[in-house]
Amino acid sequence: xxxxxxxxxxxxxxxxxxxxxxxxxxxxxxxxxxxxxxxxxxxxxxxxxxxxxxxxxxxxxxxxxxxxxxxxxxxxxxxxxxxxxxxxxxxxxxxxxxxxxxxxxxxxxxxxxxxxxxxxxxxxxxxxxxxxxxxxxxxxxxxxxxxxxxxxxxxxxxxxxxxxxxxxxxxx
Amino acid sequence: xxxxxxxxxxxxxxxxxxxxxxxxxxxxxxxxxxxxxxxxxxxxxxxxxxxxxxxxxxxxxxxxxxxxxxxxxxxxxxxxxxxxxxxxxxxxxxxxxxxxxxxxxxxxxxxxxxxxxxxxxxxxxxxxxxxxxxx
Numbered sequence: 001x002x003x004x005x006x007x008x009x010x011x012x013x014x015x016x017x018x019x020x021x022x023x024x025x026x027x028x029x030x031x032x033x034x035x036x037x038x039x040x041x042x043x044x045x046x047x048x049x050x051x052x053x054x055x056x057x058x059x060x061x062x063x064x065x066x067x068x069x070x071x072x073x074x075x076x077x078x079x080x081x082x083x084x085x086x087x088x089x090x091x092x093x094x095x096x097x098x099x100x101x102x103x104x105x106x107x108x109x110x111x112x113x114x115x116x117x118x119x120x121x122x123x124x125x126x127x128x129x130x131x132x133x134x135x136x137x138x139x140x141x142x143x144x145x146x147x148x149x150x151x152x153x154x155x156x157x158x159x160x161x162x163x164x165x166x167x168x169x170x171x172x
Numbered sequence: 173x174x175x176x177x178x179x180x181x182x183x184x185x186x187x188x189x190x191x192x193x194x195x196x197x198x199x200x201x202x203x204x205x206x207x208x209x210x211x212x213x214x215x216x217x218x219x220x221x222x223x224x225x226x227x228x229x230x231x232x233x234x235x236x237x238x239x240x241x242x243x244x245x246x247x248x249x250x251x252x253x254x255x256x257x258x259x260x261x262x263x264x265x266x267x268x269x270x271x272x273x274x275x276x277x278x279x280x281x282x283x284x285x286x287x288x289x290x291x292x293x294x295x296x297x298x299x300x301x302x303x304x305x306x307x
Contacts, residue, residue: 004224004225005224022224063222066218066221066222067222069218070215070218070219070222073211073214073215074215074234076211077208077211077212077215078234078236080198080200080204080207080208081197081198081200081208081239081255082197082198082236082237082238082239083198083238086236086237086238087236088234088235088236089235089236089237090234090235091219091231091232091233091234091235092231092232092233092234093219093220093223093228093229093230093231093232094228094229094232095223095225095226095227095228095229096223096224096225096228098219112222112224114225
């Protein structure tokens with residue numbers, strides 16, 4: 001049971017948090033000044049180039065846009081088919097599963113895991129209620145609206161998330 | 173166990189067949205169906221791009237509270253979308269059987285043009301019989 005990555009998008013469609021746990025295949029494009037460690041760096045950067053070229057490595061920003069696009073379009077499809085209140089829980093491909101949870105405030109939590117993982121919705125709800133609300137929303141210093149690429153830079157949230165997720169999954 | 177509807181998409185994301193078997197989902201206009209099929213085709217392609225593991229397929233199963241969408245892509249790029257109840261079992265087998273019916277009554281029909289909308293009476297009839305017969 002492996003978690004590949006975890007994303008949080010706010011209601012303005014910005015990626016405000018991103019964490020990679022395991023990326024066996026996709027190396028990130030090296031960042032200009034900070035070297036090529038890439039994966040867990042949360043600073044948002046503009047990578048000089050244009051749109052991603054299909055086969056090459058993608059930067060975190062492009063990845064975030066693709067993930068958000070997929071999630072947003074699927075939500076639209078589900079709304080068309082089933083009604084306004086509905087949303088999807090999870091989709092599965094041949095190699096991974098994407099789990100989705102949207103709160104009443106339009107915060108979107110996305111987790112990409114391998115196929116063996118099931119029933120992760122309560123975990124996403126718990127991350128929102130027990131970690132995000134407690135450490136980020138209730139923090140008087142953190143911004144209310146994450147504009148201009150400002151992300152969730154909250155140490156307690158990072159630690160709490162790690163402590164919460166590591167016992168649940170297997171890391172290499 | 174209820175199957176709600178079937179969509180068949182060609183290689184170019186065009187909707188070539190759409191049929192509702194049972195009530196349960198919202199009524200959509202034909203424009204809505206076209207938009208839906210185009211969107212799904214695009215999302216299918218992007219889903220294989222964002223995969224953390226190489227050579228993933230696109231979306232195979234999508235689960236929501238009120239329905240379950242199963243997609244089967246053939247080697248020729250044709251997609252079969254089956255929308256059913258969330259607890260429906262064997263959607264895999266159902267899709268394969270529908271693919272067999274498609275191959276028999278649509279592709280082998282000498283008057284049918286590939287990638288064009290499906291207007292084959294035998295296909296409709298056999299499909300209806302098959303879907304009715306699902307327990």
